[in-house]
Amino acid sequence: MIYIKLFLSFFQVGMFSMGGGYAAMPLIQNQVVGVHKWLDxxxxxxxxxxxxxxxxxxxxxxxxxxxxxxxxxxxxxxxxFGCILPSCLLVSLLAWVYYKYKGVSAMQSVLACLRPAVVALIAAAGISILRVVLFADAPISLHAVSWIGAGLFAAAFVVLRKWKWNPILVMSLCGVVNLCIGILIK
Structure with missing residues (x-):
């Protein structure tokens, strides 16, 4: 019985939490604190x-x-499994629809219209991350620039674009270099 309750509770969370992890918090809270009282x-x-x-x-x-x-x-x-099942089903359905209708011109038109929006969303996320790296919470000005962050960004960009290093390796190396510099400065 507890397994069914766990599955159904997190199936609901997976099914109805749109907008990312933090948007799911009220649903998770309702299930685990409110309905089932599994946690305080x-x-x-x-x-x-x-x-x-x-x-x-x-x-x-x-x-x-x-x-x-x-x-x-x-x-x-x-x-x-209950939490990820709705996403798996939805993605499988969308993949099926795509493969079935990929040759239809209307499908190609829809995808062509979505491409610029996807690029814009990725660019917006990248710019907001870059702003945090370069300026932290300070207002944007030349005096507020984190030169260590700017240097690491430039180095990572060059290494990723020119030599095609593994992105995880580059992120890890940037983290280690930033940690070492932070220790040396203090």
Missing amino acids: MKEFTDLITISGMTPGPIAVNSATFVGIRIAGWQGAVIAT
């Missing part, structure tokens, strides 16, 4: 903190954590 508010706050710090989507990390807490590793597997 302090534990829920800890859950969100841990889920945000660990790699992966917050909803999936929350499902895994709650599942382990409530029903061991089997509960973790079932809750996580």
